[in-house]
Amino acid sequence: MWEQMTDEQRQRYGVYRRAALNKSAVKKLVSQVLNQQITSTLTFVIAGFSKVFIGEIVERAVQLQNEHGDEGPLTPEHLREAYRLYLKESPATEATTAVANGFTKRLF
Template identity: 25%
Template sequence: MSDSESFQSDVSLDEEDEEFIWKVFYSKLEADSAGNAIGSGDANELDLSDISDIEEAFPELVQKYKQLKNRESEQLTEDQQKAILMSSLSQEQMDRFEAYRRMAVNKAGVRKVCNGILGNTMPQNIAVVMGGLLKQLLSEIISLAFEVQEREYKAQLILDIDEKKKRKRDSIKKLALGDESLPAEPERKLEYMGDYKLPLTPDHIREAWRIFQTQGSGAFQSKWRSQGECDGKFFR
């Protein structure tokens, strides 16, 4: 193998950079796998459905256990279910839920647009339903836009990693050739923009809407409505 080919081989970054890359790309995967392992272990726990052997020795404990089991089997009301759900949310999930509740849709504007499309007056209760559906649609688009933003930041980090490896290969090649001059620009640390709370941009929203349509979640495209030799005008 020639010297030029050896310099083209992959190089390892500093330990600090490797740890940073692992934190961005693999820490979440490891946390998910650990959570799945814990969840799978719950199925192997001791079955306490048959407690006749210890009922004579510990009657009070068994009675308390039965009361707890009966309480779990009771049908919870909607308010109780909501209280349990709210108590199990993390702080980030709670903030998202509060933001979703505060978000309001202009029902008068929705009714005006629907009246223009239908050519008829829409009842107020239907406008409320359409406003709720529009709110759900907007929440899905915004969630998808945040995923687009995260993928963009990770893609930029991958480009920075490749650029840093290229500069390191060039430095190794120069040292092998006897050139000990310092680089023109100081080496900067890798940075992941996802660590900062940055707002969405119009590009993220447009890309999220494009993905939403390609996934089949939005309205059908005109070319999908054609069947056989027909032009699909019957379905328009």
Template identity: 40%
Template sequence: MASASTATARAAGTSTMMMMMMMRKKREDDDEEEEENMEVELDKFPSASDPHKMAKMQAILSQFSDEQMTRYESFRRAGFQKSNMKRLLASITGTQKISVPMTIVVSGIAKMFVGELVETARIVMSERKESGPIRPCHIREAFRRLKLEGKVPKRSLPRLFR
């Protein structure tokens, strides 16, 4: 009798695992399809091969110091992982269905904000005649300044702890 119930439990567990694997596979296929559709839609936009824009960009980049150029290159290469951004958006919106374009947009906005924060922190450092790496006090002051300029949105919900 025990072997029959064990076999039934094993079969139920196996079918549950199979069902979960099929659902995960379907979600992955949907995500891949969305990514493919996104690539097709991005191809419709004009390319960045505008000679006037390229000349303007070269003029700006030629004015950078070595330190600025290093920071710019790091900024260009940096990004947020899609999986982490999807998880963040899911926790904010309360839904598990987060589209790939939404993830890309929010990642871009977050990257721009971090870049703005770093540049403002560098300005704070130069005003204080300090050098070296950015310290937390520089980040706090940069955040305070960005908040005063209206570049940081106000909270929609009150803080839980103070």
């Protein structure tokens, strides 16, 4: 796969691999949201899937930018639209719970 990548794709992949979310900031944010302390392992896991999520949103934003024929860096509008589409296309993001008859019921 590496051989099939262009130089630009290899460079972007290298930047992605080296990028990391600040673990102390993640731990602080999650602790505030949950109102309890979390372990370093959980902090590592949350930072990891957050990085993947951010990558997916940015990738979708780049697709939208190309579809619209926009040039230059991504704009907040591209990112907002990518996130909106992510929420629309991801039924698991809704706050729902399964009920006995197979239907779902909104929690909020």
